[in-house]
Amino acid sequence: MASKLSHSIGTHTRLWYLIDARHQVVGRLASMVALLLQGKNKPIYHPSVDTGDHVVVINTGHAVLTGSKWDKKLYRHHTGYPGGLKEIVAKQLHQKNPTMILRRAINGMLPKNLQRKHRMRRLHLYPDSAHSHALNITHQLPGPCPVFKTLSDYSSEEITSFPDIVTRISHL
Amino acid sequence: VPRVKAGTTRRARHKAVLATTKGHRAARSSRYRVAKESMLHALDYATRHRKLKKRQNRALAITRINAAAREHGLSYSSLINGLKKAEITLDRKSLADLSIRQPSAFAKVVASAKAEL
Numbered sequence: 001m002a003s004k005l006s007h008s009i010g011t012h013t014r015l016w017y018l019i020d021a022r023h024q025v026v027g028r029l030a031s032m033v034a035l036l037l038q039g040k041n042k043p044i045y046h047p048s049v050d051t052g053d054h055v056v057v058i059n060t061g062h063a064v065l066t067g068s069k070w071d072k073k074l075y076r077h078h079t080g081y082p083g084g085l086k087e088i089v090a091k092q093l094h095q096k097n098p099t100m101i102l103r104r105a106i107n108g109m110l111p112k113n114l115q116r117k118h119r120m121r122r123l124h125l126y127p128d129s130a131h132s133h134a135l136n137i138t139h140q141l142p143g144p145c146p147v148f149k150t151l152s153d154y155s156s157e158e159i160t161s162f163p164d165i166v167t168r169i170s171h172l
Numbered sequence: 173v174p175r176v177k178a179g180t181t182r183r184a185r186h187k188a189v190l191a192t193t194k195g196h197r198a199a200r201s202s203r204y205r206v207a208k209e210s211m212l213h214a215l216d217y218a219t220r221h222r223k224l225k226k227r228q229n230r231a232l233a234i235t236r237i238n239a240a241a242r243e244h245g246l247s248y249s250s251l252i253n254g255l256k257k258a259e260i261t262l263d264r265k266s267l268a269d270l271s272i273r274q275p276s277a278f279a280k281v282v283a284s285a286k287a288e289l
Contacts, residue, residue, distance in 0.1 A: 043240040
C-alpha cells in the first residue's frame with residue numbers, strides 16, 4: 001500500500017498553467033481556475049497539503065460577462081465608517097483595473113480558509129497577452145467556453161468557397 | 173453513617189484522570205479540576221471523531237477518484253455507474269489507492285467501466 005513506484009518527479013511538482021481569458025465567461029473560467037489552484041484535479045489531493053498549481057490568466061481585460069451585468073452587477077464593500085457602503089458597477093471596476101473582476105470571482109470560489117491567501121498568490125492575472133512567466137509555463141489549457149471564429153479569422157478563400165446556402169433557400 | 177475518611181481513594185481517582193490527560197496543554201495535564209474537564213472533552217471528541225473519520229476518508233477518496241476519472245474523460249458519477257454495470261465491486265478506498273499508486277491498473281478499471289456505459 002505504501003509503494004511509490006508510480007510516482008515520478010512530476011507527481012508532486014507545482015505546475016504552471018496558462019489560460020487565455022479572451023471570450024471566456026468570467027464565472028465559468030473562475031470556477032475552473034479555482035479548481036486548479038486547489039489542486040482538485042490531482043488524485044494526490046489532500047486538504048491539509050496545498051497541492052495547487054500556479055495559474056497565469058492573460059487577456060482578462062477581454063473576458064465576458066453575459067446579459068446586462070456590465071451595467072448592473074454591483075461590487076460592494078464597506079469602509080467601516082457609518083454610511084460607508086461603496087458600490088461600483090462592473091463596467092467601472094473593469095475600467096479601473098481589468099483584472100479585478102476575475103480576481104474577485106476566483107477569490108470567492110476558493111474555500112474560505114487559511115490556504116486561500118496562498119492560493120491567490122499563485123494566481124497571476126494580466127489584462128493583455130503580455131506576461132512575464134514564459135519560462136515557467138508547463139501547460140496551456142483551453143478555457144471552459146468554446147471560442148467561436150469571427151469573420152476575420154477565416155481566410156478569403158474559405159469565405160468564397162463556402163457553400164451558398166442563402167440564395168438556394170430563397171429559391172424554395 | 174459513621175464518619176468515613178477519604179483516605180487513599182481520592183488520590184487514586186485523581187491519578188487515574190491525570191493519566192488520561194498526558195500531553196494536554198498547561199494545567200490541563202497537571203491540575204485535577206482542569207484535567208477532568210479536559211478529559212471529558214477529549215473522550216467526547218474521540219467518540220465523535222471515530223465516526224467522523226470514516227466519513228472524511230470516504231469523502232477524500234471520492235474527491236481523488238473524481239480527479240483521476242476526469243483525467244480519463246469521465247466524471248465520478250459516470251465511473252461509479254459504469255462500475256456497477258460491469259459488476260466491479262472495488263470500494264472507493266481501493267479505487268483511490270489505485271489511482272495514485274497503480275495508475276495503469278486504474279486506467280484498465282476505467283476502461284471496463286466505459287465499456288458498460
